[in-house]
Amino acid sequence: MFRRKASQRARERATEYATCKDFRQIFSEEMNGLHLLAYLLTADAAKAEQCFVAGLDDSIRGNQVFKQWARAWSKRAIIQNAIKLVKPAVGQPAAIAGMPAWDKTTGNAQANPLVFLVMQWTPFERFVFVMSVLEGYSVRECSSLLGCRDQEVIEAKSEVLQRLANKPSQTDPGYNLGHAAWNGLFAGAQVA
Secondary structure: OHHHHHHHHHHHHHHHEOOHHHHHHHHHHOHHHHHHHHHHHHOOHHHHHHHHHHHHHHHHHOOOOEHHHHHHHHHHHHHHHHHHHHOOOOOOOOOOOOOOEEEOOOOEEEOOHHHHHHHOOOHHHHHHHHHHHHOOOOHHHHHHHHOOOHHHHHHHHHHHHHHHHOOOOOOOOOOOOHHHHHHHHHHHHOOO
């Protein structure tokens, strides 16, 4: 009887954790959003694909995660792989001007003023923006993952938010975007 109860408890515990099938479903359902996350971080389609695949692999092979945490775990795996690949640091040069940006409707790199704006920032600024503003990581979490001081994260976050708040010209669609515009971009890509 004791063995039967222990076996039943083990089966119940196993159903609480995400399985390979659960992670495959998450990556399938949220493919565009997870690709967009990787693209915003890496600013490179090939590197974004690498992060996506490595994130899926890490999610499947990683530690046991409760099912409720599986979506957040998937995003974190992509972020961690992007950090390994890009190695963002204060003082790295910005992305190349004129780089094509992500189009949420097709999932391809097309001219999108919101993403185009982010692609102009330094890798460190992109990572801080995506992690702290879009994904809700704390300053402490960002600095820990990026291997920098809290103050560097605070300064980068302040700088990019200031850029978003300023409106240098009426003809530039990439400025003064506000949170609603970002939510619209990510709604189709399922990134929150």
